[in-house]
Amino acid sequence: MNLSVKDISKRYGKVIALHKVSLQCAKGEIVGLLGRNGAGKTTLFKILFQLVEPDSGQVEFSPSKHKTLGGIIEKPGLYGYLNAYDNLKVFSRMQGLRLSEKDIELCLQRVGLPIDRTDQVQNFSMGMKQRLAIAIALLNQPSYLVLDEPFSGLDPIGIKAISSLILDVVAKDKIGVLIASHLVDQLSAISDRIYVINNGEIINSGETQQLIKDHSSYYTLYASNIGESESLKKYQAEIFPTKAIIQLKGHQLVDLLQELQEENIEITSYVPEVDFEKLFDVKA
Structure with a gap:
Protein backbone atom coordinates (compact mmCIF):
# COMPACT_ATOMS: atom_id res chain seq x y z
CA MET A 1 0.00 0.00 0.00
CA LEU A 211 22.49 8.80 -0.23
CA ILE A 212 24.52 10.05 2.74
CA LYS A 213 27.50 7.94 1.70
CA ASP A 214 27.39 9.25 -1.87
CA HIS A 215 27.36 12.86 -0.68
CA SER A 216 29.93 12.74 2.11
CA SER A 217 33.46 14.10 1.80
CA TYR A 218 34.65 13.67 5.38
CA TYR A 219 34.33 10.91 7.92
CA THR A 220 34.97 11.02 11.64
CA LEU A 221 36.33 7.69 12.90
CA TYR A 222 36.43 6.74 16.57
CA ALA A 223 38.74 4.23 18.28
CA SER A 224 40.48 4.23 21.64
CA ASN A 225 43.93 3.95 19.99
CA ILE A 226 43.36 5.53 16.58
CA GLY A 227 46.12 8.06 17.24
CA GLU A 228 48.66 5.20 16.92
CA SER A 229 47.71 4.39 13.32
CA GLU A 230 50.33 4.55 10.57
CA SER A 231 47.78 3.97 7.79
CA LEU A 232 46.09 7.29 8.44
CA LYS A 233 49.23 9.22 7.60
CA LYS A 234 48.74 8.70 3.87
CA TYR A 235 45.29 10.31 4.01
CA GLN A 236 44.34 13.94 4.45
CA ALA A 237 43.36 13.68 8.08
CA GLU A 238 43.25 15.41 11.43
CA ILE A 239 44.33 12.80 13.95
CA PHE A 240 43.55 12.91 17.66
CA PRO A 241 44.14 10.28 20.38
CA THR A 242 40.66 8.73 20.08
CA LYS A 243 39.27 10.08 16.81
CA ALA A 244 40.32 11.09 13.31
CA ILE A 245 38.63 13.38 10.79
CA ILE A 246 39.46 12.16 7.30
CA GLN A 247 38.74 13.38 3.79
CA LEU A 248 38.07 10.46 1.48
CA LYS A 249 35.58 9.07 -1.00
CA GLY A 250 33.05 6.45 -0.03
CA HIS A 251 34.83 3.57 -1.78
CA GLN A 252 38.06 4.41 0.10
CA LEU A 253 36.38 3.90 3.45
CA VAL A 254 36.23 0.11 3.13
CA ASP A 255 39.95 -0.06 2.31
CA LEU A 256 40.83 2.19 5.24
CA LEU A 257 38.77 0.18 7.70
CA GLN A 258 40.55 -2.97 6.55
CA GLU A 259 43.94 -1.33 7.01
CA LEU A 260 43.03 -0.17 10.50
CA GLN A 261 41.84 -3.65 11.41
CA GLU A 262 45.19 -5.06 10.34
CA GLU A 263 46.82 -2.55 12.71
CA ASN A 264 44.63 -3.88 15.55
CA ILE A 265 42.79 -0.58 15.74
CA GLU A 266 39.16 -1.37 16.46
CA ILE A 267 36.86 1.31 15.08
CA THR A 268 33.90 1.75 17.43
CA SER A 269 31.98 4.04 15.06
CA TYR A 270 32.34 6.25 12.02
CA VAL A 271 30.18 9.24 11.12
CA PRO A 272 29.89 10.70 7.60
CA GLU A 273 29.93 14.48 7.27
CA VAL A 274 27.53 15.43 4.49
CA ASP A 275 28.64 17.81 1.76
CA PHE A 276 25.55 20.02 1.76
CA GLU A 277 26.39 21.86 -1.47
CA LYS A 278 26.79 18.58 -3.31
CA LEU A 279 23.61 17.18 -1.81
CA PHE A 280 21.43 20.18 -2.61
CA ASP A 281 22.89 21.39 -5.89
CA VAL A 282 23.64 18.26 -7.93
CA LYS A 283 20.95 16.23 -9.61
CA ALA A 284 21.06 12.50 -8.92
Missing part, protein backbone atom coordinates in the same frame (compact mmCIF):
# COMPACT_ATOMS: atom_id res chain seq x y z
CA ASN A 2 1.48 3.33 -1.09
CA LEU A 3 0.99 7.04 -0.92
CA SER A 4 2.13 8.34 -4.30
CA VAL A 5 2.78 11.91 -5.36
CA LYS A 6 3.01 12.14 -9.15
CA ASP A 7 4.36 15.15 -11.05
CA ILE A 8 2.87 17.77 -8.72
CA SER A 9 3.41 21.36 -9.88
CA LYS A 10 2.28 24.60 -8.26
CA ARG A 11 2.88 28.21 -9.24
CA TYR A 12 2.01 31.43 -7.42
CA GLY A 13 2.11 34.10 -10.09
CA LYS A 14 5.63 34.04 -11.47
CA VAL A 15 6.96 32.04 -8.51
CA ILE A 16 7.32 28.30 -9.09
CA ALA A 17 6.64 26.66 -5.72
CA LEU A 18 6.74 23.06 -6.99
CA HIS A 19 7.82 21.60 -10.32
CA LYS A 20 6.90 18.01 -11.23
CA VAL A 21 7.47 16.66 -7.72
CA SER A 22 7.10 12.88 -7.39
CA LEU A 23 7.64 10.67 -4.35
CA GLN A 24 6.30 7.57 -2.67
CA CYS A 25 5.77 6.40 0.89
CA ALA A 26 4.72 2.86 1.83
CA LYS A 27 3.06 1.69 5.02
CA GLY A 28 5.62 0.80 7.66
CA GLU A 29 8.18 3.12 6.08
CA ILE A 30 9.65 6.45 7.17
CA VAL A 31 10.41 8.76 4.25
CA GLY A 32 12.27 12.02 4.70
CA LEU A 33 11.78 15.17 2.63
CA LEU A 34 14.95 17.20 3.10
CA GLY A 35 15.09 20.81 2.07
CA ARG A 36 16.04 24.28 3.14
CA ASN A 37 13.38 26.71 4.34
CA GLY A 38 11.32 27.84 1.35
CA ALA A 39 12.18 24.79 -0.74
CA GLY A 40 8.53 23.78 -1.18
CA LYS A 41 8.05 21.24 1.62
CA THR A 42 5.09 22.92 3.30
CA THR A 43 3.37 23.68 -0.02
CA LEU A 44 3.56 19.99 -0.92
CA PHE A 45 2.10 18.97 2.43
CA LYS A 46 -0.77 21.45 2.05
CA ILE A 47 -1.53 19.81 -1.29
CA LEU A 48 -1.56 16.38 0.37
CA PHE A 49 -4.21 17.64 2.80
CA GLN A 50 -6.17 19.34 0.00
CA LEU A 51 -5.59 22.75 1.56
CA VAL A 52 -3.98 23.90 -1.70
CA GLU A 53 -4.95 22.84 -5.23
CA PRO A 54 -2.02 21.84 -7.47
CA ASP A 55 -1.80 23.22 -10.99
CA SER A 56 -1.02 19.75 -12.30
CA GLY A 57 -0.15 16.27 -11.08
CA GLN A 58 -1.96 14.04 -8.64
CA VAL A 59 -1.84 12.36 -5.25
CA GLU A 60 -2.83 8.69 -5.20
CA PHE A 61 -3.46 6.12 -2.49
CA SER A 62 -3.19 2.45 -3.35
CA PRO A 63 -5.58 0.86 -2.63
CA SER A 64 -7.76 3.97 -2.82
CA LYS A 65 -10.11 2.95 0.03
CA HIS A 66 -7.26 3.41 2.53
CA LYS A 67 -6.46 7.10 2.27
CA THR A 68 -6.64 8.56 5.74
CA LEU A 69 -3.97 11.11 6.56
CA GLY A 70 -2.97 12.57 9.87
CA GLY A 71 -0.41 15.26 10.31
CA ILE A 72 1.13 18.50 11.45
CA ILE A 73 1.75 21.34 9.02
CA GLU A 74 4.08 24.22 9.93
CA LYS A 75 3.50 24.15 13.70
CA PRO A 76 1.08 22.48 16.13
CA GLY A 77 -2.28 24.30 16.06
CA LEU A 78 -3.21 23.68 19.67
CA TYR A 79 -5.63 25.49 21.97
CA GLY A 80 -3.18 27.02 24.41
CA TYR A 81 -5.78 27.81 27.05
CA LEU A 82 -6.93 24.17 27.29
CA ASN A 83 -5.10 21.25 28.87
CA ALA A 84 -3.90 18.25 26.86
CA TYR A 85 -6.95 16.12 27.66
CA ASP A 86 -9.39 18.82 26.55
CA ASN A 87 -7.40 19.49 23.37
CA LEU A 88 -7.77 15.84 22.40
CA LYS A 89 -11.45 15.94 23.29
CA VAL A 90 -12.09 19.01 21.12
CA PHE A 91 -10.13 17.68 18.13
CA SER A 92 -11.79 14.26 18.34
CA ARG A 93 -15.23 15.91 18.21
CA MET A 94 -14.14 17.99 15.21
CA GLN A 95 -13.40 14.71 13.43
CA GLY A 96 -16.74 13.20 14.42
CA LEU A 97 -15.14 10.72 16.81
CA ARG A 98 -16.84 9.66 20.04
CA LEU A 99 -14.00 8.88 22.43
CA SER A 100 -14.47 7.87 26.03
CA GLU A 101 -12.38 9.26 28.88
CA LYS A 102 -10.36 6.04 28.80
CA ASP A 103 -9.78 6.38 25.04
CA ILE A 104 -8.37 9.88 25.48
CA GLU A 105 -6.14 8.77 28.34
CA LEU A 106 -4.78 6.00 26.12
CA CYS A 107 -4.05 8.58 23.40
CA LEU A 108 -2.03 10.62 25.91
CA GLN A 109 -0.15 7.57 27.17
CA ARG A 110 0.58 6.49 23.61
CA VAL A 111 2.70 9.59 23.02
CA GLY A 112 4.25 9.67 26.48
CA LEU A 113 2.16 12.47 28.02
CA PRO A 114 0.91 12.25 31.63
CA ILE A 115 -2.83 11.69 32.00
CA ASP A 116 -3.05 13.65 35.24
CA ARG A 117 -1.51 16.92 34.02
CA THR A 118 -4.22 19.59 34.08
CA ASP A 119 -2.38 22.84 33.34
CA GLN A 120 -2.81 24.76 30.10
CA VAL A 121 -0.96 23.60 26.99
CA GLN A 122 0.60 27.06 26.65
CA ASN A 123 2.78 26.08 29.62
CA PHE A 124 4.11 22.98 27.84
CA SER A 125 7.60 22.67 26.43
CA MET A 126 7.92 22.54 22.64
CA GLY A 127 8.62 18.82 22.86
CA MET A 128 5.41 18.18 24.81
CA LYS A 129 3.44 20.28 22.32
CA GLN A 130 4.84 18.17 19.49
CA ARG A 131 3.83 14.99 21.34
CA LEU A 132 0.30 16.31 21.79
CA ALA A 133 0.11 17.34 18.13
CA ILE A 134 1.16 13.83 17.09
CA ALA A 135 -1.51 12.37 19.38
CA ILE A 136 -4.11 14.56 17.64
CA ALA A 137 -2.79 13.54 14.22
CA LEU A 138 -3.23 9.88 15.17
CA LEU A 139 -6.83 10.25 16.39
CA ASN A 140 -8.38 9.05 13.13
CA GLN A 141 -6.03 6.05 12.96
CA PRO A 142 -4.42 7.23 9.72
CA SER A 143 -2.65 5.03 7.22
CA TYR A 144 -0.06 7.79 6.81
CA LEU A 145 1.34 10.42 9.16
CA VAL A 146 2.71 13.65 7.68
CA LEU A 147 4.99 15.76 9.89
CA ASP A 148 6.28 19.19 8.88
CA GLU A 149 9.51 20.12 10.73
CA PRO A 150 8.75 18.06 13.88
CA PHE A 151 12.26 18.71 15.27
CA SER A 152 12.12 22.49 14.92
CA GLY A 153 12.74 24.34 18.18
CA LEU A 154 13.67 21.20 20.11
CA ASP A 155 16.81 20.65 22.16
CA PRO A 156 18.84 17.42 21.61
CA ILE A 157 16.86 15.57 24.31
CA GLY A 158 13.58 16.65 22.73
CA ILE A 159 14.76 15.61 19.27
CA LYS A 160 15.71 12.17 20.55
CA ALA A 161 12.36 11.79 22.31
CA ILE A 162 10.30 12.74 19.25
CA SER A 163 12.44 10.50 17.02
CA SER A 164 11.86 7.58 19.39
CA LEU A 165 8.13 8.29 19.42
CA ILE A 166 7.96 8.28 15.61
CA LEU A 167 9.90 5.02 15.39
CA ASP A 168 7.64 3.46 18.03
CA VAL A 169 4.45 4.49 16.21
CA VAL A 170 5.72 3.00 12.94
CA ALA A 171 6.81 -0.23 14.64
CA LYS A 172 3.50 -0.73 16.45
CA ASP A 173 0.97 0.61 13.95
CA LYS A 174 2.77 -0.10 10.65
CA ILE A 175 1.78 3.29 9.26
CA GLY A 176 3.77 5.24 6.72
CA VAL A 177 5.42 8.46 7.88
CA LEU A 178 6.50 11.35 5.67
CA ILE A 179 8.72 13.86 7.49
CA ALA A 180 9.87 17.22 6.16
CA SER A 181 12.93 18.80 7.74
CA HIS A 182 15.96 20.95 6.99
CA LEU A 183 18.01 19.01 9.57
CA VAL A 184 19.87 16.28 7.71
CA ASP A 185 21.33 14.61 10.82
CA GLN A 186 17.95 14.10 12.47
CA LEU A 187 16.22 13.08 9.26
CA SER A 188 18.88 10.59 8.24
CA ALA A 189 18.83 9.00 11.70
CA ILE A 190 15.26 7.70 11.35
CA SER A 191 14.38 7.69 7.63
CA ASP A 192 14.47 4.64 5.39
CA ARG A 193 14.62 6.82 2.29
CA ILE A 194 15.17 10.52 1.65
CA TYR A 195 14.06 12.88 -1.10
CA VAL A 196 15.98 16.15 -1.40
CA ILE A 197 13.93 19.14 -2.55
CA ASN A 198 15.45 22.44 -3.67
CA ASN A 199 13.65 25.37 -5.28
CA GLY A 200 10.53 23.25 -5.68
CA GLU A 201 12.21 20.30 -7.42
CA ILE A 202 13.33 16.87 -6.24
CA ILE A 203 17.04 16.91 -7.05
CA ASN A 204 18.24 13.80 -5.21
CA SER A 205 16.65 10.70 -3.72
CA GLY A 206 17.58 7.25 -2.51
CA GLU A 207 17.98 4.93 0.43
CA THR A 208 19.19 7.01 3.33
CA GLN A 209 22.54 5.42 4.07
CA GLN A 210 23.54 5.21 0.40
